[in-house]
Amino acid sequence: MQVNSQKARSTFIGEFKRRYNAVPLAFWQEFNNMSEAGQRIGLFYVILKTYKLLFDFHFNVTLKRWNSVERTITKSDLKMEFNEISAKDTFVDSWTENTKDRCATQYLTILRQAGLLDEKTNELHSVRLEPSEYRYYFRTGEEWFLSACLLYPYEINDIKLNLL
Numbered sequence: 380m381q382v383n384s385q386k387a388r389s390t391f392i393g394e395f396k397r398r399y400n401a402v403p404l405a406f407w408q409e410f411n412n413m414s415e416a417g418q419r420i421g422l423f424y425v426i427l428k429t430y431k432l433l434f435d436f437h438f439n440v441t442l443k444r445w446n447s448v449e450r451t452i453t454k455s456d457l458k459m460e461f462n463e464i465s466a467k468d469t470f471v472d473s474w475t476e477n478t479k480d481r482c483a484t485q486y487l488t489i490l491r492q493a494g495l496l497d498e499k500t501n502e503l504h505s506v507r508l509e510p511s512e513y514r515y516y517f518r519t520g521e522e523w524f525l526s527a528c529l530l531y532p533y534e535i536n537d538i539k540l541n542l543l
Contacts, residue, residue, distance in 0.1 A: 401429040405519070409421075409514075409515045416506065423492075424516070426489060432482065435460070440460045451502050451503065457483035458480075513542070
């Protein structure tokens with residue numbers, strides 16, 4: 380591991396275990412056979428399964444922006460979602476603005492690394508993989524994830540038909 384301090388190593392290992400355990404072993408076996416783009420999207424799936432806050436960001440902000448006229452997402456959009464969450468959750472409400480800012484920044488970085496957000500324009504776009512790379516999600520009843528990849532219902536249906 381290229382991590383310098385003992386505390387950072389412990390944090391890294393803890394997060395690794397948390398993400399690894401968030402999905403079944405079958406996912407990780409399938410993961411090894413995916414293309415690089417498939418693995419990036421696969422890790423995005425793991426992150427959504429692991430962290431409820433990021434799942435909420437994705438479905439309450441990103442998907443709404445994707446399905447609207449405005450197909451960009453910024454940190455201020457996420458801050459507005461934080462306000463909504465804070466109104467209902469005292470734990471999140473107790474976070475500092477710096478913590479909320481870091482969470483929003485990390486989420487945007489995750490979207491960029493998954494290939495869902497353009498680095499320069501902050502414009503959202505779907506990820507197109509080979510239909511076979513979506514097989515795991517269909518086989519395990521996780522079709523919701525294809526919507527999370529910003530695919531339209533007709534595209535999801537086409538992928539499903541290609542897999543039959």
